[in-house]
Amino acid sequence: MPDAAYGVRMRVLVSGGAGFIGSHTVIQLIAAGHDVLIVDNFANAKPTVIGRLESIIGGHLQVHAFDLRDADQTERLFAHERIDAVIHFAGHKAVGQSIKQPLAYYENNLGSTFVLVAAMARHGVSKLVFSSSATVYGANATVPMKEDFPTSATNPYGWTKVMIEQILCDVAVAQPSWRIALMRYFNPVGAHASGTIGEDPSGVPNNLLPYICQVAVGRLEKLRIFGDDYDTPDGTPLRDYIHVEDLAAGHVAALARLTSTDRAVSTWNLGTGTGTSVFNMLHAFERAVGRELPYEVVGRRTGDIAASYADPGRANAELGWTATRTIDDMCVDAWRWQSQNPNGYPDA
Numbered sequence: 001m002p003d004a005a006y007g008v009r010m011r012v013l014v015s016g017g018a019g020f021i022g023s024h025t026v027i028q029l030i031a032a033g034h035d036v037l038i039v040d041n042f043a044n045a046k047p048t049v050i051g052r053l054e055s056i057i058g059g060h061l062q063v064h065a066f067d068l069r070d071a072d073q074t075e076r077l078f079a080h081e082r083i084d085a086v087i088h089f090a091g092h093k094a095v096g097q098s099i100k101q102p103l104a105y106y107e108n109n110l111g112s113t114f115v116l117v118a119a120m121a122r123h124g125v126s127k128l129v130f131s132s133s134a135t136v137y138g139a140n141a142t143v144p145m146k147e148d149f150p151t152s153a154t155n156p157y158g159w160t161k162v163m164i165e166q167i168l169c170d171v172a173v174a175q176p177s178w179r180i181a182l183m184r185y186f187n188p189v190g191a192h193a194s195g196t197i198g199e200d201p202s203g204v205p206n207n208l209l210p211y212i213c214q215v216a217v218g219r220l221e222k223l224r225i226f227g228d229d230y231d232t233p234d235g236t237p238l239r240d241y242i243h244v245e246d247l248a249a250g251h252v253a254a255l256a257r258l259t260s261t262d263r264a265v266s267t268w269n270l271g272t273g274t275g276t277s278v279f280n281m282l283h284a285f286e287r288a289v290g291r292e293l294p295y296e297v298v299g300r301r302t303g304d305i306a307a308s309y310a311d312p313g314r315a316n317a318e319l320g321w322t323a324t325r326t327i328d329d330m331c332v333d334a335w336r337w338q339s340q341n342p343n344g345y346p347d348a
């Protein structure tokens with residue numbers, strides 16, 4: 001039965017639904033009574049995630065394996081399926097790679113959005129939840145970060161988020177009946193409580209938690225801490241780590257809100273409002289694993305800022321949503337996933 005708290009039951013197209021945040025959101029959409037269709041090109045996700053998702057939901061998932069930049073396939077999907085709303089997660093997300101391959105990043109992230117939004121417009125689908133990032137607050141924002149701060153970026157990945165937000169705002173000016181949510185994530189971590197789905201980065205992880213997970217499981221030798229000379233309590237940078245299950249719940253709440261709001265564009269931070277240092281994260285993970293983990297302090301990483309955490313007040317008030325899971329919950333769940341799947345998802 002649909003949970004009344006989530007309001008209208010919808011048929012939701014989830015782009016990037018096989019990815020880390022997408023897959024967790026699919027489960028919660030279904031739990032809330034929505035129907036889900038996934039579109040994913042599996043460029044950065046293993047097809048085996050789908051079977052895991054089907055085990056969790058106890059049913060079949062409709063999956064369309066193609067690239068949204070393929071305008072013909074995207075048009076056919078919208079022509080043949082009833083779709084009430086779209087949650088758009090699909091996109092490249094590695095900051096370092098985006099600096100090395102800027103054209104590929106702009107081409108992929110903007111190109112897929114153009115095709116998707118044009119197809120939505122042709123078929124009268126006007127509810128869109130977009131996967132943005134706190135990276136749009138740029139390098140000089142104060143903390144806690146609020147939605148009305150100016151946006152900027154420090155790398156091509158970040159600029160794709162700034163640009164897509166702008167493009168969607170322009171679409172809403174031209175077509176005021178649209179209802180668009182720009183979801184600005186802080187640092188999503190953790191995994192589903194079953195331990196069967198989680199984050200599975202390709203290659204050496206760039207982000208802190210996946211890196212610690214691979215040290216803990218023996219795939220990497222030691223954590224390298226990028227600088228302990230920041231102006232923070234223990235010298236390491238502060239980030240707003242948020243459990244992916246809380247993040248997924250924020251999307252379900254945002255989708256419901258789009259059916260009742262008069263605003264064409266709504267911007268919501270998804271964070272806890274608390275900054276946690278690299279050392280505190282490492283120690284929380286050590287508690288989850290039950291032993292100390294090797295690390296070394298090295299030089300700062302280019303582009304890192306000292307502190308990034310949300311003011312989640314607007315999402316709390318307007319979505320009736322609050323992140324509830326603790327740092328220890330995040331580490332326990334991430335470790336359950338990683339220890340049960342030391343090499344991530346199987347190939348087949």
Ligand code: UDP
Pocket residue numbers: 187206207208209211223224225226227236237238239278301304308
């Ligand atoms: N970090 C680190 N070692 C790593 C990866 C990350 O010390 O191998 C630090 C990084 O400098 C930052 C924090 O962990 O202070 C979070 O980094 P992440 O890349 O996960 O998120 P972001 O900096 O993009 O918010």
